[in-house]
Amino acid sequence: MSAYRRLFIDHVAQTSETPMIIEVDRASGMYIYDMDGKAYLDFDSGIAVSSLGHCHPDVMSAVQNQVASYMHTMVYGEHVQVPQVAYATLLSQTLGNGLNSIYFVNSGAEAVEGAIKLARKATGRIEIISCAGAYHGSTIGAESLRSDYEFTRNFFPTLPGVGHIRFNNEEDLEKITERTACVILEPIQAEGGIIVPQNDYLKKVRQRCDETGTLLILDEIQTGFGRTGQLFAHQKYGIAPDILLIAKGMGGGMPIGAFVANRDLMSHFTKNPSLGHITTFGGHPVCVAAALATLKVLISTDLIAKIYEKEAQLKNLLVHPLIKEVRSSGLMMAVELHQAALLPQVIDTCRERGLLTDYFLFNSASFRIAPPLIISHEEIILGTGIILKVLDDLQSQMQ
Numbered sequence: 010m011s012a013y014r015r016l017f018i019d020h021v022a023q024t025s026e027t028p029m030i031i032e033v034d035r036a037s038g039m040y041i042y043d044m045d046g047k048a049y050l051d052f053d054s055g056i057a058v059s060s061l062g063h064c065h066p067d068v069m070s071a072v073q074n075q076v077a078s079y080m081h082t083m084v085y086g087e088h089v090q091v092p093q094v095a096y097a098t099l100l101s102q103t104l105g106n107g108l109n110s111i112y113f114v115n116s117g118a119e120a121v122e123g124a125i126k127l128a129r130k131a132t133g134r135i136e137i138i139s140c141a142g143a144y145h146g147s148t149i150g151a152e153s154l155r156s157d158y159e160f161t162r163n164f165f166p167t168l169p170g171v172g173h174i175r176f177n178n179e180e181d182l183e184k185i186t187e188r189t190a191c192v193i194l195e196p197i198q199a200e201g202g203i204i205v206p207q208n209d210y211l212k213k214v215r216q217r218c219d220e221t222g223t224l225l226i227l228d229e230i231q232t233g234f235g236r237t238g239q240l241f242a243h244q245k246y247g248i249a250p251d252i253l254l255i256a257k258g259m260g261g262g263m264p265i266g267a268f269v270a271n272r273d274l275m276s277h278f279t280k281n282p283s284l285g286h287i288t289t290f291g292g293h294p295v296c297v298a299a300a301l302a303t304l305k306v307l308i309s310t311d312l313i314a315k316i317y318e319k320e321a322q323l324k325n326l327l328v329h330p331l332i333k334e335v336r337s338s339g340l341m342m343a344v345e346l347h348q349a350a351l352l353p354q355v356i357d358t359c360r361e362r363g364l365l366t367d368y369f370l371f372n373s374a375s376f377r378i379a380p381p382l383i384i385s386h387e388e389i390i391l392g393t394g395i396i397l398k399v400l401d402d403l404q405s406q407m408q
């Protein structure tokens with residue numbers, strides 16, 4: 010075992026007993042390279058983060074220029090920093106629908122926490138509805154939204170007043186009442202294994218929220234920034250949230266998140282009490298500079314316009330007797346196997362052969378494909394070729 014590997018296990022806190030342990034040397038475009046020079050084709054984007062690929066030149070130069078000008082100067086919300094102002098203005102214009110005030114934070118879970126506080130303060134209500142099978146982050150508030158009791162009971166007590174509805178189940182919408190502060194859901198359920206909304210489900214959720222004075226929070230932390238074929242997934246379904254949550258792909262590989270709302274709604278953090286939500290590093294100028302470069306690339310190129318074509322190519326190629334179904338929304342994809350027991354072998358063997366895919370948190374029969382949006386047709390052929398060969402080899406071992 011290499012010295013770094015040993016030190017990683019001994020001193021970097023571990024989240025599982027079976028970490029992937031790729032010793033990263035560098036990353037560029039569609040590839041991550043280990044210290045032995047082995048190249049891994051990235052079909053995962055570090056879980057839907059590196060949408061422009063690794064070390065995109067525009068992101069790199071934005072980071073370098075910002076580092077050379079200034080880094081941290083003051084806690085969030087006190088100094089006028091040009092990257093924040095430019096980003097907030099551009100994103101507001103791009104989003105429309107009154108989503109014109111952006112609260113910058115450092116991660117997805119923090120965006121969830123901020124949105125929950127804002128919804129409670131603005132409505133004076135404490136009940137929260139989230140969806141079964143959703144993941145919103147690992148802080149205690151975000152974890153409270155999770156539906157699997159076997160997991161959450163290890164961390165009790167979680168937030169009071171959280172109820173769950175089933176995604177795509179219209180009857181459950183009756184659980185949203187005048188007592189509900191907010192409904193929080195992903196427009197496409199990611200960790201559940203890519204579950205897309207059916208029968209105008211999101212419009213019906215929006216309508217029920219309007220009827221009951223409940224705030225609709227859409228978690229676009231995984232679906233945002235082009236991943237599903239539109240800049241944001243809610244734009245595919247003709248609705249807008251009261252509060253939008255973003256992170257992951259936002260920073261082009263740098264850590265940043267935000268919650269976005271109308272200025273009037275956001276003003277609940279400004280007075281009675283003032284400093285209603287504060288953060289030291291949220292909206293760090295270097296991270297926002299990276300996010301601004303990322304957003305500019307996404308809205309000024311044809312990357313997003315080409316996603317449906319790439320989705321179709323992937324789906325056409327991923328046909329095999331061991332594959333039961335491929336579910337997708339743009340370049341967010343779940344490949345479900347007939348036999349869940351084969352999943353670890355498929356993921357591990359793909360990795361050994363130089364292709365990175367990943368598990369979902371709540372779907373034990375499917376693996377994740379979420380490549381950088383820059384993936385080429387040749388790289389799609391290469392990556393799916395590795396998957397199909399792994400499946401062929403498994404099939405022949407089984408005979």
Ligand SMILES: Cc1ncc(COP(=O)(O)O)c(C=O)c1O
Binds near residue numbers: 116144145147231256
């Ligand atoms: C839909 C969704 N929401 C929230 C989060 C939490 O984001 P973070 O890990 O940045 O806290 C994630 C992370 O996987 C996510 O997929």
